[in-house]
Amino acid sequence: MVNPRLISDILSLTSSEDTVEIGCGIGTLTIFLINRVRSLACVEYDERMIRVVASIVRNPRFIPVRGDALATGVGRPQVVSNLPYHVTSDMLIMIARDNSVSKAVLTLQKEVGDRLVAKPGSESYGRLSVIVQLLFNLRVAGVYHPGSFIPRPKVASSLLLLERRRTYDRVVEKVEHVTRALFSQRRRNARRVAESRLSLSAEVLNRIIPSDKRVFELEPEVFLALAEELAST
Known part of the structure; x- marks a missing residue:
């Protein structure tokens, strides 16, 4: 994530609660996020990235975790993530099922973002739309060019705010x-x-x-x- 406006927009949506960042990469968001939240755990699958971000973000409130977020879960009130494209749907369902999560600030493929907010009768409307809309209030906070990231993806990305309205039961x-x-x-x-x-x-x-x-x-x-x-x- 290399777009300063995107980073600023994400920070503007976050609150001061204990937070999990899924996939912190080299910490371009993490170094700012740690100053806004009570504590920050980063779950990162790539061991190389964990070493990099741990050397950059030196704060006793920062907890780097080497692991798979689908296995570790969230367990905190707020989750922030630039969701990996290949597991986006699985991550969304995992977040939906975790009642400890009251807010999620997520960057994801625009196509997936469109599916989440799609209305009944539209081509994008599907089972993910239904599940997420029942559990969360959703807002698309922005759409960002592929140049907002390195490596550069082939598609645009959306920033979504999800605020829980119903527990998973x-x-x-x-x-x-x-x-x-x-x-x-x-x-x-x-x-x-x-x-x-x-x-x-x-x-x-x-x-x-x-x-x-x-x-x-x-x-x-x-x-x-x-x-x-x-x-x-």
Whole structure:
């Protein structure tokens, strides 16, 4: 991350809470972030980068951790990350499931950012949109040119603010199941797909799912209602 404006925009969204930075690289964000938060743990997979950032950020409130964030988890109220492209979806689900996270400030591929804030009926709308929108209030805080990073990616990036509005519980766990089942046939009639994929009565499905809607046209609240029915059985 080498764009000063992007770094400044990220810092403006963070609060002073205990924070985890996922993937600190050589510390171009870390050296500023440590001065804004109560404590900062950095989870970095590359051992070379850990050595570099540990030599640059010399502060007793800084904790460098060599590891895989998908395995270590977050465990702190705030997470900041320029999410690795190849594991972005997995990272988002991991953050969503971790109720200790109340705020996430994330830089990710613009395409993924568009998916997260997509509205029902749009091409970008999918199961990740539903899960994240049910759990968080989202805001796109900016879009940044590939030149904001070294190495330079091939696509633009978005900066997103996620603030938790609901805890991950047994019902949301069922939302994961419902979205996985229904979005496998996203363009088919939603009620017919649900009849074949979910263990719910026709009476319940008729009450919750509009008869004329296809799967990708359903509001997040419809998936939640289906999950609540499954969780109560």
